[in-house]
Amino acid sequence: MSREFVDNDVSASKGVRPEFTKLLSLIQTGDVETIIVWHTDRLYRRVKDLVEIVETAEKNALRILTVRAGELDLTTPAGRMLAGMLGHAARYEVEQKGARQVASNAQRAKAGSWQFSNRPYGYERVNGSVQVVEDEAAVIREAYKRYLAGETYYAIAENFNVRNIPTTNGGPWTVSQLRARLANPAYAGIRLYKGEEVSEGDWEPLITRDNWEQFKSAKQRRKTPHTWSNRTKYLLSGIALCGVCGGRMMARPDYPRPKNGIPQPAKIAYACTSNWCVQRNQARVDELVESVLIARLSLPDASKLIRPKVDIEPMLAKSADLRQRKDDLALALAEGLLTMAAVREASGGLTKQIDALQRQISAADGDSKLVNLIQAEDVADHWHSKLTLAQRRGIIGTLTSITIRKQKNTRVFDPEDVAIEWLS
Numbered sequence: 001m002s003r004e005f006v007d008n009d010v011s012a013s014k015g016v017r018p019e020f021t022k023l024l025s026l027i028q029t030g031d032v033e034t035i036i037v038w039h040t041d042r043l044y045r046r047v048k049d050l051v052e053i054v055e056t057a058e059k060n061a062l063r064i065l066t067v068r069a070g071e072l073d074l075t076t077p078a079g080r081m082l083a084g085m086l087g088h089a090a091r092y093e094v095e096q097k098g099a100r101q102v103a104s105n106a107q108r109a110k111a112g113s114w115q116f117s118n119r120p121y122g123y124e125r126v127n128g129s130v131q132v133v134e135d136e137a138a139v140i141r142e143a144y145k146r147y148l149a150g151e152t153y154y155a156i157a158e159n160f161n162v163r164n165i166p167t168t169n170g171g172p173w174t175v176s177q178l179r180a181r182l183a184n185p186a187y188a189g190i191r192l193y194k195g196e197e198v199s200e201g202d203w204e205p206l207i208t209r210d211n212w213e214q215f216k217s218a219k220q221r222r223k224t225p226h227t228w229s230n231r232t233k234y235l236l237s238g239i240a241l242c243g244v245c246g247g248r249m250m251a252r253p254d255y256p257r258p259k260n261g262i263p264q265p266a267k268i269a270y271a272c273t274s275n276w277c278v279q280r281n282q283a284r285v286d287e288l289v290e291s292v293l294i295a296r297l298s299l300p301d302a303s304k305l306i307r308p309k310v311d312i313e314p315m316l317a318k319s320a321d322l323r324q325r326k327d328d329l330a331l332a333l334a335e336g337l338l339t340m341a342a343v344r345e346a347s348g349g350l351t352k353q354i355d356a357l358q359r360q361i362s363a364a365d366g367d368s369k370l371v372n373l374i375q376a377e378d379v380a381d382h383w384h385s386k387l388t389l390a391q392r393r394g395i396i397g398t399l400t401s402i403t404i405r406k407q408k409n410t411r412v413f414d415p416e417d418v419a420i421e422w423l424s
Contacts, residue, residue: 024053027062034063121168121181122206130203137206139165143182144207148218152255153178154276183219188212222255222266235286235389239397240270243405243419247274251282270404278406284413289402290383292420293395298379305399305422306370319357319375326350370395399423 026032053064119125122136139160146156157173167173181187189205190212207215232238234251242249254269268282296302303316329347332338338346358375369391376382383392396402403419 027053032062034065036065036067038067119168120184120186122187123203132204132206136168140181140187140206143178144187144211144215147182148211148214150255152253153182158276182215185212222253232389232393234268234270234282235393235396236270236282236289236402239393240285240402240404242272242274242278243403243417244277245272245275247272247277249273249278249404254279254281278404280404280407280417281413285404285418288415288418289396289400289420290392293400294380294383296422297374297383302374306374315357316375319354322350322354322357326354370398 023032023035027035053062122133122140123130124133125131143156143160147153153175157175157178160173160178165173167177186203187206188209188211189200189203190209191200236249237251238248240249241247249270250273251268252271252273253266254271255266269279270282270285271279297305303313326347329338329343329350332343358372369387373379373382373387373395376386387395399422401421401423403421405417405419407417408414
């Protein structure tokens with residue numbers, strides 16, 4: 001009984017070999033007595049594979065017959081030595097072939113030859129030479145021109161999809177695809193090798209070298225940190241919700257239309273990243289939300305927004321009373337009712353009581369930052385100067401739900417477009 005094991009397009013020197021693994025399993029169970037291969041390099045090129053075969057052969061009296069190298073007797077020291085020598089020779093040939101391939105690739109690159117396995121958009125290989133695909137080339141040129149005029153990758157890709165312009169594989173355009181296409185120096189006739197420019201290509205470029213340099217400069221000017229960075233840089237990123245689809249809104253650069261052909265600097269906007277339903281100026285939204293929050297937390301009943309583990313209302317009331325008594329000391333000093341020494345002594349005692357009470361309040365509440373904020377003499381100053389961005393985001397997420405509705409007028413910011421719901 002015989003069975004054929006074939007690992008098509010799988011190197012014997014690296015990678016996973018499913019059929020080889022199956023063969024080893026059958027050998028270990030004693031179901032295989034003889035292996036027939038064209039040459040040992042078709043069976044193994046790695047010492048690891050040879051060791052597995054040797055160990056299995058010793059246990060199961062396995063015979064290995066090769067068309068080119070004869071029989072290998074892996075049960076004897078001489079046979080194992082021969083198998084090892086053949087394996088090392090095969091490995092040497094693989095490495096030599098790899099070195100020759102690297103040298104050949106470098107030589108072709110310096111000569112300006114462009115080798116590709118997947119057809120790049122705008123080009124095809126005809127009889128061994130790289131030829132321009134004119135309709136696709138026009139799309140690439142248009143994309144560069146629009147980007148230099150200040151349009152975003154998203155706007156360009158969206159427009160191509162609306163016009164039913166397919167990509168190389170027939171699918172829709174995405175931002176990442178378009179970004180990768182335009183970042184390819186081959187469109188300017190530049191041949192790279194290992195990331196370095198080595199020559200001018202022997203194919204027809206789709207844009208000029210000047211266009212390429214302009215594109216690189218524009219891309220550098222518009223470069224901003226990715227909104228998916230683990231360091232959130234904007235107050236409502238991932239907190240604000242889209243008023244159309246309910247998706248999370250993230251901060252992203254928004255590029256205004258060029259003025260007199262001159263690209264304008266980007267502004268940051270909150271945008272729905274699920275379906276791109278809504279987009280609003282980040283600075284305006286942040287300013288509105290912060291002003292509403294600070295105004296609410298400055299009211300006398302702000303403590304009602306806190307949901308503590310224990311009732312802290314009496315402690316907050318006592319703290320407010322102690323602070324008022326401390327303020328009254330200054331008035332008593334001014335009116336000559338108390339001496340400076342008496343004021344200092346009384347003030348010190350009140351301060352100790354306030355601090356002790358504050359520690360009790362902080363311990364009772366899950367978020368001392370919010371308690372400290374509510375008790376601050378100047379809530380706005382405390383918000384901006386005492387709290388980190390992460391702490392401000394935490395308070396907003398705890399107290400409110402922010403929804404940004406689809407705007408009625410894209411040019412005028414309307415506070416009614418931002419809905420703030422209090423959760424307490």
